[in-house]
Amino acid sequence: xxxxxxxxxxxxxxxxxxxxxxxxxxxxxxxxxxxxxxxxxxxxxxxxxxxxxxxxxxxxxxxxxxxxxxxxxxxxxxxxxxxxxxxxxxxxxxxxxxxxxxxxxxxxxxxxxxxxxxxxxxxxxxxxxxxxxxxxxxxxxxxxxxxxxxxxxxxxxxxxxxxxxxxxxxxxxxxxxxxxxxxxxxxxxxxxxxxxxxxxxxxxxxxxxxxxxxxxxxxxxxxxxxxxxxxxxxxxxxxxxxxxxxxxxxxxxxxxxxxxxxxxxxxxxxxxxxxxxxxxxxxxxxxxxxxxxxxxxxxxxxxxxxxxxxxxxxxxxxxxxxxxxxxxxxxxxxxxxxxxxxxxxxxxxxxxxxxxxxxxxxxxxxxxx
Numbered sequence: 001x002x003x004x005x006x007x008x009x010x011x012x013x014x015x016x017x018x019x020x021x022x023x024x025x026x027x028x029x030x031x032x033x034x035x036x037x038x039x040x041x042x043x044x045x046x047x048x049x050x051x052x053x054x055x056x057x058x059x060x061x062x063x064x065x066x067x068x069x070x071x072x073x074x075x076x077x078x079x080x081x082x083x084x085x086x087x088x089x090x091x092x093x094x095x096x097x098x099x100x101x102x103x104x105x106x107x108x109x110x111x112x113x114x115x116x117x118x119x120x121x122x123x124x125x126x127x128x129x130x131x132x133x134x135x136x137x138x139x140x141x142x143x144x145x146x147x148x149x150x151x152x153x154x155x156x157x158x159x160x161x162x163x164x165x166x167x168x169x170x171x172x173x174x175x176x177x178x179x180x181x182x183x184x185x186x187x188x189x190x191x192x193x194x195x196x197x198x199x200x201x202x203x204x205x206x207x208x209x210x211x212x213x214x215x216x217x218x219x220x221x222x223x224x225x226x227x228x229x230x231x232x233x234x235x236x237x238x239x240x241x242x243x244x245x246x247x248x249x250x251x252x253x254x255x256x257x258x259x260x261x262x263x264x265x266x267x268x269x270x271x272x273x274x275x276x277x278x279x280x281x282x283x284x285x286x287x288x289x290x291x292x293x294x295x296x297x298x299x300x301x302x303x304x305x306x307x308x309x310x311x312x313x314x315x316x317x318x319x320x321x322x323x324x325x326x327x328x329x330x331x332x333x334x335x336x337x338x339x340x341x342x343x344x345x346x347x348x349x350x351x352x353x354x355x356x357x358x359x360x361x362x363x364x365x366x367x368x369x
Contacts, residue, residue, distance in 0.1 A: 031063060033091060036075065038077050039202060042227035044227070064265055072201070093153075093249055097110045097186065103139065103331075105329065109127075109136050111247060112245075114245055117344070120155040122343060124155060132152075150253075152250050155247070158240070159219070159247050162238060163216060163218070164216045164236040171309050175194040181198065182243060185318070186243035202220075209230075222239075223288045238304055241306065242311065242318070
């Protein structure tokens, strides 16, 4: 009899818990919020954010309603972090290197220096399986005192070296151009290489080029570059760049808004974030491949290989700039050391798999000649 009463009590408790959870899931409350992006509506990645918004709407049964906005709709592009922290806008899609003016370590959560040994896949693994997410929370909450919840969600690199009005054969040629570069360490690295690097939001690139303010620029990749209209300005395109060999976007949400969501809606948003990682990888391959074909065949763009002397000069300059920041900022050093250690732990496996695919493609191309 005691055992029966015991199990009856357990079942009753489970029933109450299930009823509470069901009531919570079916409370009927609709959470409407805005996400401002750093890209224009023509961007592949704006489309992916719209898809993310539709996914959370469907999975939540209409309880999550995200209004996806283009760059600058509510706050200036480089002020999105402050806008989300102050709840001027509930969320944003951006790159962390846009906030390096607040703390240089932000760059390490979007554009990892090439000497770490991390590519986009292993960087995401570091964030979600290593110390990355914990360290980012430390930066946002303990150091910057921001009320922000962050997810890495859209790998979109490696970014091309970019567009030039004339062909370049070496770094001496490159240094003759005024070049739109990303803000933070990537831009500073180019300056140390003797390049006149200028940071500006993506929407300002074409107008600046038309006015002659710049005569070379990088953006995101063939799909977004073509949508932005860079092929109408310049005709020489270099795909291989090291300044953002990892270029991972992120979703940031106001923490008060995040905490106001029931657990099931939080989990829906997390799952949709990870789905967007997969969607981004698919888009990076397919959409960029189709766009590159159109750039060459329809727009008569000349696609050239990046000059050989670019690689050692960029890595040397990047190492110097990174070392300077690490020497001055203990937290920057802490994050960098974590990335290097993680790269060493996954390198024996990841490098061999990458070599497998390289040799496979190389052999296949040789046989199809």
